[in-house]
Amino acid sequence: MANVIEFDKKSRDVKAQKDEAIRQRKIQLLRAVFQCTRCSLKCAKCGSQINVSGSGADVTPTPYPFCDNCREEYIEYKNRVSGKRNVDFYWYNDEWMKVWETWLEHQKSLDQYRKSKEFLKLLNEFKEV
Structure with a gap:
């Protein structure tokens, strides 16, 4: 026994x-x-620390927190998607557009995952602790 x-x-x-x-x-x-x-407090795209002491003069809304450089790139990306192309920025080519497209798609997938019922269930498990 x-x-x-x-x-x-x-x-x-x-x-x-x-x-x-x-x-x-x-x-x-x-x-x-x-x-x-x-x-x-950090840029969603490059990971650098965001300067929060700025004047806030830039009112262009972005879906994620960006540093100044990535914010400018995001705005340029959105302009190009809508057909407004700044020819001075010749280095923003098709491959650069693809980088932004895939990064934004990845962020969208992460957002959807955080809203999934399974992830919310996991959150609730730890709320009870």
Whole structure:
């Protein structure tokens, strides 16, 4: 009978370790999503620190927090999408447009993931803790 009890205890210990490993993965995912992808103090595209002491004169809305350089590039990208091309910026070519298109698509996918029922369920698990 002692062997049966030992097996049951070992089984519970293994399950507890597995549960803790899953819990740690969940915590790492949440940490990455909130600290890395949604920090309002760093540029969403290049990761550099955003200058928050600016005058706020630039009122062009952007969907993500950008540094000055990436904000200018985003505005140029949007202008080109709508047919307004600044010929002075010859280096903004088709490949550059593709970089912005794929980056924005990636951001859209991340936004959709954060709104998914599974991700929201994960958030609710940690709200209860």
